[in-house]
Amino acid sequence: MQIYLPIAEISVNVFLLLGLGAGVGFLSGMFGVGGGFLMTPLLFFIGIPPAVAVSTEANQIVASSASGALAHWRRRTLDAKMGGLLLVGGASGSIFGVQLFAFLRSLGQIDLIISLSYVGFLGIVGGLMFFESARAIWRRSRGDQRRSGVGTGRRKRGWIDRLPFKMRFPTSGLYISVIPPVVIGFFVGTLAAIMGVGGGFVMVPAMIYILRMPTNVVVGTSLFQILFVTALTTVLQAGQNQTVDIVLAMLLTVGGVVGAQFGARAGRHIKAEELRALLAFMVVAVCLKLGWDLVVTPADLFEVLGQDGSAH
């Protein structure tokens, strides 16, 4: 059954969209990630114009992060103060990112920048995760009981602690400068606008390794920030570029919500390190596919773009 998407202006099979939503939802439920980094490239592959894919995916992430953030809010596993600070940075990052997106689109380079961002970030994050989980699996197989746990033990004093404007974060038990959260928030907000991702895959490691937040509040706080940043991105993209397709977003959301529940159940049967290794493997695979497309000689050496710089 075909459905014509009003903003993307193409006709797509409804079941393909529901299936994509469910498949990515399953993986995101299993691995506890947003799935934007998988969905946005998949939307490119099925022919959704990149500008519409990125903006619409931000809209879908609003839905998925809302249900996650609510659950963490109820369980009090969310540092609202830190989230608010990340959000200040994130909101400015999102505003900047939407402008940057429009500018790059006018140059006709948006596809390249999106691909390069994906290859860069997925490569770094996937690679790090892969080595980290491989080491964890290796240790466990040798019966090494030493915990390399993060957030436990005493922190070393680093450059982070020497920054000014310190603030207390009771929920996370931290007393740190407001600069790193705002900078991280800004960075992730920019990524969200350009790449059509929530940015959890950058935010979560940054919170653990740079801010040294306790792991139990990391996911909730990240979802809290992502919810508001993607909501702002959606409104900005809709208001400025008219690229949010609500029909597409809703179809992906319906599939995603259902898929995520099954994924979360499936995830409970797999060990955490193995799950992380699998996720890393997937992240690297998407990265390699996009990277390969950048270097392989394209089928057509010319690209026809609309006047706004988007492939029509």
Added chain:
Amino acid sequence: MIGALLLSFLMQGQPTLLTTEPPSIVAALTHETVEIREDFSGQDLVLYGATRGLTIQDEIVVVLRGPGRDLRVMEKQRTFGIWVNSAPLEFEDIPSYYAIATSLPLEDIATPESLAGSGIGLPATLAIRAAPTASETGRDIRPYLDAIARDGRRDDLYAEAQRGVEILDGGLFRATISLPPLTPVGNYVAEVYLFRDGRAVASRTASLRVEKAGLERFVYQFAHSMPWLYGLFCVAMAVLAGYVAYVAFNRR
């Protein structure tokens, strides 16, 4: 009148004694508007027509042209190992849709020069529309025009149906033209030509409007007339969906 008739006889060089009337053509489309609704996945259009003074050597050419749009075409060049869009050229008023149906392969109906002169056929149309770009930049635009043609054919927006025109008895004819799923909205023009000895001797135009309808139209207009409100609405819907999912799956 008689003088014009005589003149046309003389110009044709080989007067056909069977024809006593000047050639003329009329045509109509089965649809005046095509509505793009949520289940739109392309549509076939039929153009019916009648000719007066049709002889056995005459051929019919039907062109359906979509609204013009401005394009930028970029050539990919390898830079530091990756392919980067560069050397952009801007083109104005390039038809977003161009279909041609003929009663014989086009090259057998008229010479490329004759077609170029009358602007019939995709190459001629693109060349005419791209002339300002060519004269402004002084660059070789042929590869760019080829790219535009390839791009349109890939999405079935540029199509050529050799023998897509069926000539029926009594000077009647019928052409079938298909609109693909990616059909752009706007005003379309159908042009019908009667060719004799490689020249268009009569022509007629008909118009067609492609527009969004139903839910498609509502969403599109909402998104374009009140974009900020539409954005807030999208967010509200997403939050609602997230809340419903939370309530449905987290109540244990």
